[in-house]
Structures are given as structure tokens and as C-alpha cells.
Amino acid sequence: MPSNNNAGAPVEQITEKRDLHTLTRGELQELLAAMGQPKFRAKQVEEWVWEKNAQSFDEMTNLPKALRDALGERLTLGGTTEVARQVSSDGSRKYLLRYPDGVSVECVGMPTRNRLAVCASTQAGCAMGCAFCATGAAGLARSLTAAEIYEQVMHVRDDFNARVTSVVLMGQGEPFMNYDATLAALRRLNSPEGAGIGARHLTVSTCGVIPQIMRFANESEQFTLAISLHSAVQKTRNMLMPGVRKYSLINLYNVMGEYVNKTGRRPTYEYALIGGVNDTESELQALCDFCEGTLAHVNLIQLNEVEGSKFRPSTEARAADFVRRLASVGVEATVRNSRGSDIDAACGQLKQRLR
Template sequence: MSIHDTESSSRKVDLRTLSHEQLVDLMEQLGYPKFRAKQVEDWVWKHNVSDFQEMTNVPAALRADLSARCTLGGTSEVARQVSSDGSRKYLLRYSDGTQAECVGMPTRNRLAVCVSTQAGCRMGCVFCATGQGGFTRSLKATEIYDQVMHVSEDFQTRASSVVMMGQGEPFNNYDEVIKALRMLNSPEGAGIGARHLTVSTCGVIPMIRRFSKEPEQFTLAVSLHSAIQSTRNAIMPGVKKHTLQRLHDVMGEYVEATGRRPTYEYALIGGVNDNNAELEALCDFTRGTLAHVNLIQLNDLEDSRLKPSTQERAELFVRRLAQVGVEATIRNSRGNDIDAACGQLSQKHQE
């Protein structure tokens, strides 16, 4: 969309969707100097203002002109839950009524934010609450960015890291995810280091290959959950066509191209992927690779036949992986006393 298209339309444009060049063009059309564009962008991306009147160093006349032509998009908070461990989960609504979840996880003087890249998900993973709620649409880059800013404002602190590990498959929304990552990384935006920005994928192979060619040092995590094909097909039906052999090959390409260590996410499900055969298959899959295994205790979803594994099994996985030279850790579960799993809060409010 050009600014001229916007001008000829009676419908206001979301200011957040304008590129820097389009905003400069708008300033010139309105008769203001180019530097005003940078001032407006600072208010939008660094201060996350929801009202043009909050732009205190911008002339009142320009604020009025912008208000007449543009909106500021943004989000409204539908629900907010606070855990005893300090984590906070949010259900946010966008201007078209679409809703998505995000989480803030404070640790000492740092704040990690987990964001959604889609409203709902098509992948159908049987252990995930999001997949049970269906798919609405992919989120725009600005909508992903707004989740981080909302959490930061609520905690009154800057986000130090972001993981795209909430609702949705990020690589099914690749272009907007990359835009969001660059906005979060940019000094003109959130200013978060690239290595502190992580994308988690179920294993969409063409996009892993494409991601390995991006110039920034963004971090990659892959939801593996089983290294036995039949088990993975059963619990992650959305990636059946992306076989384990192809995934193993492309991850080798990724490491060779980037030199970065990827993470494999492995949610331990009692009686499903935590037996000895699954453990040995995981050892074989990761042996000799530059990878870290993140073992996760499955969220105990209401009405689900799938239950978490035991702490003893998790510790056995760590020891056995270490024997084959693979580093593994057990991720501390956050927000156990609230609707911590992706999609739980959305489902509760839909009901």
C-alpha cells in the first residue's frame, strides 16, 4: 500500500503498517520536515503509545493530522493471569477481534517473553491445547511485536529475550515472523540482540533451509518430541511429510551454514516417548551433532489422555545423552498454577 492509496481512501490506515519511507512520504505530503518521521516512529516502536496525544515532542497540528488519517492499531487485554513464580500470561485482542496469547517470565533482573505467531494452529500436535482450538489466521509482524511491548509495559521493564514458542507454527507465517524479528532486533525498535531472539518450529524443512540463509544470528529451536518416525507421526501429524531423516539432514545443513547451535525441544510424555527405545533413538538422532536437547515436562492438560513423564525418567534422559556427548537440560516449568500451556487461556475464554 502506498501513502497515496491511503490518502485517496476514506478508511484510516494503521500507522504501524507504514515503512519508514512511507512515513517520510506522509510527512512531506502534510508539509512537515522529514525528521518528524523518526520522532513518530520512536513513539510507536519504543514507547508503544496508543494515542497520538501521547507524542509530546510532536507538534499538536501534526498529531491532529495523523489522528485524522491514521490509527495506532495495538491490542486490548482480554485476560491476565499471574503465577506464584512471577510469570504472567495474557490473552490479547486485536482490532478485528482476533485473540492470541503471550507470556512474560521474569528471572532476577531479566524478562523473557514468549509470543504467538498465529491465532490458532493447523499442525494438530496432540499434546498442544492450541491445536484443539482450531486456526483463525496468521498474525502480522506488528501484532507479534505488540505482544512483546504489552508484556514489557506490564512488567515495567525491557524484554531481554523473546521466544516465538506460543500459539502457531512460526514457519507457516515466515515473512511476517522475519519482519517481527527484525523489528525486535532493530535499535529503532526493541533493541534485543539477535541471539536472544528464538524461533521454535515443528520442523518445516524448506523454511529451516531458508532461515539458515538469513543474515542475522537469530536462534533456532526445533520441536522434536520423538526420534522414532511412527511415534512422531502419531503425536505431530502436521509434519508427517517432513520426515526425521530429512529433518536430520537439513539440521546438518543449518549448522554448517550458520555455525550456530540449535535446540531440540522434547516434551516427555509418560508411556509415549519416554521409554528406553525412544531414548536410544534420540541419542542416535543427536549423536555427533552440534545440538542441545531441552527436556520439558508435559503440561498436564485437563481431559487429555496424555500425562507428564516422571522426574526420574527426565534425569535418565540427561545422563544417557551425556554419555553420547549431547548436552541436555530439564527445563523448569513456569506457570503451573495458571493456564500455562499454549491455547489453554484462549479455550477457557471461548467456552
């Protein structure tokens, strides 16, 4: 039996450093107090983390160097690594970002004149399995933390060197299957001590997870809600969106009525027009019946093609037919211009890799 020359020697405990983004203000204050620091240091540190998106403790130049070194010994700044970036002919930029555990996600920055919109992901991959969406094809890796969602927006901000004016959580994942982290990220994006983006310029897109829609309606902030509808015919919707099969259209219709009554806010229905699938006359009539008399706005999108998919986009003429028919029953509809489709950055095309 081999001898153990280290017998009786104390075992060194290796503790993993905690990401500073995960500390509450109270925890940060407690840590700094234990280090003999005055209370105002917590606000200084938070400004560097949340407003300035510091990537290292050395950037925190209004902190004493000894404190920066001490923080670096105890904590990390988490952070993302940009694995790849593509630039579209329309100026949009798609990023593949990797987190410290090796999980990666995509996000998109979309500039328009003096505005900058960001499409961010709430999960790495997606478990909803929508038939026309590239993200769901690979399944779900994991949900993201609030900080990881927030960091996507800050990464885009810093790359464009411009203030982000709006954020849509329409990237990879189903936000309402990661509800708590999604709300925490929205609140940080809205906070003057974060990105400072107005609540009505922060939008969550859900496939229609009914229990969480009413939970969302009871939040105090004026965040915006979009529903991925894609068909008002139950059989068609079940085929296109199997992940929400258990949430029937009649129940969705009822809960959206409750949502509007509770919040007074106007929801959006997202509808990707797929040739010969949900752009037929019967599908159009069903959509008119579903939306007539409601406050909803319909956002029509000509399906963005996905490699290997059997689905093809509807025509521009058919999209115009939808706009006219919906208008005839008092429903406002617009055809949304997809951004970044030439780099697979448009809706339904995000798949955690860059070509």
C-alpha cells in the same frame, strides 16, 4: 416504487484508516511530506510507535498538536486490548490480548531476577494439530502481522515496566507457516530503533518445516532456532505431530546438519516427555542415535497437562535418565522448568482463553 429523495447526490466514500504500524519508513516520510512536515518528523513518529509503544497520538508530545490531530484523522495506532491477565505463583503473567478485528491470542511474560523473557504467538490458533498441545485443538483463526507479534512483547514490557531481555516465538502458531511476518517481527525486536534485543536472545521454535529451516539459515541475523522434536521414532512423531508428517525425520536430520554447517549456530531440540509414549527405552535410544555427533542441545520438558488430554507427564526420575544417557553419547541435555503451569501458561497450554 418508492422514490429516492437522494437521487443524484454524491456518494460519500468511506475509507478505512490505516494502522500506522503497517507503514514503511518511506510511506511515512511521503505522508508527512504531503502534510508539509520536515523530514525529521518521521523519526520522531517512529520512536513513539516502536520504542515507546504509544497508545494514542496525544502521547506524542514532541509533535505539534495540529500534526497529532492530522495524523489521528488519517491513521490509527492499531493496538491491542488486554482482555484478561493471570499471575502465576512463580511471577509469570499470562495475557489474553485482542486485536481490532476481534481475533485474540495469548502471550506470557516470565521474570527471572533482573531479566524478563516473553513467549509470544505468531498465529491465532494453530493448524499443525499436535496431539499434546491445547492450541491446535481449536484450529487456526489467522496468521498475525509483524506488528501484532511485536506488540505482544511491548505489552508485556509495559506491564512489567522492565526491559525485555529475550523473546521466544513458542506461543500459539507455527512461526514458519507465517515466515515473512515472523522475520519482520524478529528484525524489529532486534533493531536499535525497536526493542533492541540481541539476535541470539531471539528464538524461533518450529515443528520442523524443512523448506523454511534452510531459508532461515540464509538470513543474515544470528537468530536462534529451536525444533520441536518430541520423538526420534517416525511412527511416534507422526502420531504426536501430524502437521509435519510429510517432513520425515531423516530429512529433518539432514537439513539440521546443513543448518549447522551454514550458520555455525547450535540448535535446540525440544522434547516433551510423555509417560509411556516417548519416554520408553526404545524412544531414548532413538533420541541418542538422532543427536549423537551433532551440535544440538536437547531441552527436556515434562509434559504440561492439558485439560481433556489422554497424555500424562513422565516422571522426574525418567527425565534424569534421559539427561544421563544423552550425556553418555556426548549430547548436552537439560530439564527445563516450566513456568506458569498453574495458570495454563506453559508450553502446549495456550488456548486463547483464560480460565
